[in-house]
Amino acid sequence: MxxxxxxxxxxxxxxxxxxxxxxxxxxxxxxxxxxxxxxxxxxxxxxxxxxxxxxxxxxxxxxxTNRPGDTVSYTQNWPHEPLVGNQPASDVLLWSLASVLLLIAGVGISVAFWNLVGAGLFGFLINPPIALYYMQGLNLTPLHGHTALFGVYGMLGIALMLFSFRMMQPEAKWRPRPLAWAFWSINVGLMAMSVMSLLPIGVLQTKAAIEQGTWWARSAEFLQTPLMDMLRWLRVPGDVLFAVGAVLLAWFLVGLKTGWSLERTEVVQPQAEPERLGAAAPAHAILRRR
Structure with a gap:
């Protein structure tokens, strides 16, 4: 007041x-x-x-504090706090509708799983103004960051790195099994940490921010409840699996230098050329026969 x-x-x-x-x-x-x-x-x-x-x-x-001659604060009424009159401004609803349309367009042009889920689904989940008003700084933000940044650009970087190593030894035959294990460990680990921990924590924080305020959603009292503690520990399996995949990838790359990531090939000894006789035989062969 x-x-x-x-x-x-x-x-x-x-x-x-x-x-x-x-x-x-x-x-x-x-x-x-x-x-x-x-x-x-x-x-x-x-x-x-x-x-x-x-x-x-x-x-x-x-x-x-409201801007002079306006009904919104200098930060567009963010963060949400009813005690000081911070409520979502009306214009964020219009931009939220526009963001939903952009979401549909983004999903339509997505060409890979993490591009679709990390950058598309989780990205547009937090980017509409009405959603960002409540979600900014909560666990839904790193959910988008982890899945989009590593899931898209990280995987692309690994692919380009492997392509370069392949071109450096075009004649070598790789052992693909360590790469397959690394691929599935990294992807399943990233999905596990996202779905089992980051996503539910972020949703519960958003609910708390809407009902009580951002201060409560980020407070120690809320984050240290038994449910939140359990959800944080549920991130460990995904993190461990992701780390195992990263170690397997590094082990494979070192093996390209030391040789344990390459198939062993038998060296075939060249056979001696049979001695040619008759008119086509060399002169020294004919002289030896005589």
Whole structure:
């Protein structure tokens, strides 16, 4: 609720709020807070503590203060926080519809699985303005980052690397089994960590951000509940499988140099040319016969 005061009164209230804010965060970072996992003495430099308090103050101010003559804040009412009146602006609905149309177009031109799922599905899941308003900075963001960046460009980079190694030894015969195991381990591991951990955590965080606010979705109290702890541990199998695939790929590449990734070929000894007789025989052969 806005409180109308004269210029002098408003400045005094704001100055007092800034001092209280700076004192609070100076106490938190110098004395520590176990609930925030901040140890005692994390920051003790008075100058840096003052800068930190100013940073928190002004970032909060721009997210909760309306632009002059407008009904939205300087950050387009983000993050979502009903306590300060931050609700989605009406124009984000229009851009959300446009994003859905772009999603259909993106899916239509996708040519590979991770391009379709990572860049297409998970990418457009978070990019419509109405979705990004609630999801930004939550686990759905790294879900898109992991699957799109590595799933598309990472796989492309590995393919180009293997193509280059193949052209460097065109006569060599590779053993494809380690590459096959690496391929499936990397892809299945990436899918497992995404579906079993990142996706459900991100969905639950988004639900919490819509119902309570972004502060609650990213708080230690929410993220350390038994359900969230279990979902984080469910990422381990996928991570391990992904790491096994990466080790197998590295083992194969080293083997191209040492030889264990190449098929052994038997060296065929050239047979001696049979001695030619008659008119076609060399003169020295004819002389030996005589």
């Amino acid at each position: 806005a409180v109308h005061r004269g210029p002098a009164g408003g400045l005094a209230v704001r100055a007092e709020a800034m001092r209280a804010n700076a004192a609070h965060y100076a106490d938190v970072f110098s004395k520590g807070r176990s609930a925030y996992a901040i140890p005692e003495g994390a920051l003790t430099n008075p100058r840096k503590l003052a800068d930190l308090g100013a940073f928190f103050w002004w970032t909060s101010w721009v997210t909760s």
